[in-house]
Amino acid sequence: MADGTELKFTRNDFKRVREMIYQRVGISLSDSKTHMAYARLAKRVRSRGLRSFSDYLDMLQHSEESEEWQGFINALTTNLTSFFRETHHFDILSEHARKHRKPGETFRVWSSASSTGEEPYSIAMTLLEQWREPGGGSFQLLASDIDTNVLQQAALGVYGRERAEKVSDALLRRYFDRGVGSNEGKIRLKQQVRDAVSFFQFNLVAQNWPDIGSFDVIFCRNVMIYFDKPTQTEILGKMAACLKPDGLLLLGHSENIVHLTDAFVGCGRTSYKLAHPNDEERGG
Numbered sequence: 001m002a003d004g005t006e007l008k009f010t011r012n013d014f015k016r017v018r019e020m021i022y023q024r025v026g027i028s029l030s031d032s033k034t035h036m037a038y039a040r041l042a043k044r045v046r047s048r049g050l051r052s053f054s055d056y057l058d059m060l061q062h063s064e065e066s067e068e069w070q071g072f073i074n075a076l077t078t079n080l081t082s083f084f085r086e087t088h089h090f091d092i093l094s095e096h097a098r099k100h101r102k103p104g105e106t107f108r109v110w111s112s113a114s115s116t117g118e119e120p121y122s123i124a125m126t127l128l129e130q131w132r133e134p135g136g137g138s139f140q141l142l143a144s145d146i147d148t149n150v151l152q153q154a155a156l157g158v159y160g161r162e163r164a165e166k167v168s169d170a171l172l173r174r175y176f177d178r179g180v181g182s183n184e185g186k187i188r189l190k191q192q193v194r195d196a197v198s199f200f201q202f203n204l205v206a207q208n209w210p211d212i213g214s215f216d217v218i219f220c221r222n223v224m225i226y227f228d229k230p231t232q233t234e235i236l237g238k239m240a241a242c243l244k245p246d247g248l249l250l251l252g253h254s255e256n257i258v259h260l261t262d263a264f265v266g267c268g269r270t271s272y273k274l275a276h277p278n279d280e281e282r283g284g
């Protein structure tokens, strides 16, 4: 058992896992995820020295404040990401910043499911490049995720060299340090880039969102796919309230929100802006 032999994982255990993760963070697990849930959680059951999944799930349910809840959540999130993933959004970001940055004002961006940091650091490099041009103003970049493991990794800003294949040579030279000695094969974002991102834990399905101000651009990419439609609609309503009037919401390639809300209208590939009352008359 503690030695890695199979643990019993019943249909009812999976049902409980599904309800518990849905309640906490909105992730909807389909039946096809049964094996994935087993594989990821069995390690946690064993590491707690427990004899069965039901003991583990009982332990969580009997202690709402248990630290193990975070381990349970971290185990069930999917964190796939890369630098400059869905590259077109970084061109859109750069152009939006060019048009909307203003002397004396702060251009604000939020990466709302930032995973291990590749997305917010790609945003940071894009903005730093834009700020090499005259235009004034400053920028602020927030990055959040529910998973505390990925937030820790992100804050370090260290990656295998192969992770940066979509980063141009010019950006690699300007914004990364190469590891030497025991760090051979690794790269690290320079202090300037790490300092440009403020990471924090944030649950997108939290009932009440803290006041984090208004943004020029919100990245909410490849996370909505884990939520059911009512949850997506609720998050979109809250995102709409966090955007400046000309702000942009950028979603992942398979996330279509057209039938979920009338708060947004499309304005380019998986890019959305706030719907304004007279959009329809204007054919928006």
Ligand SMILES: C[S@@+](CC[C@H](N)C(=O)[O-])C[C@H]1O[C@@H](n2cnc3c(N)ncnc32)[C@H](O)[C@@H]1O
Residues within 6 Å of the ligand: 025, 026, 027, 077, 078, 079, 080, 081, 082, 085, 112, 113, 114, 115, 116, 119, 144, 145, 146, 147, 150, 202, 203, 204, 205, 220, 221, 222, 223, 226, 252
């Ligand atoms: C597949 S990654 C997407 C990363 C990045 N946005 C991208 O497109 O490359 C999805 C991320 O969403 C996070 N996530 C899942 N549920 C969440 C929630 N309720 N609140 C905030 N983040 C969540 C996961 O921890 C994971 O890091």
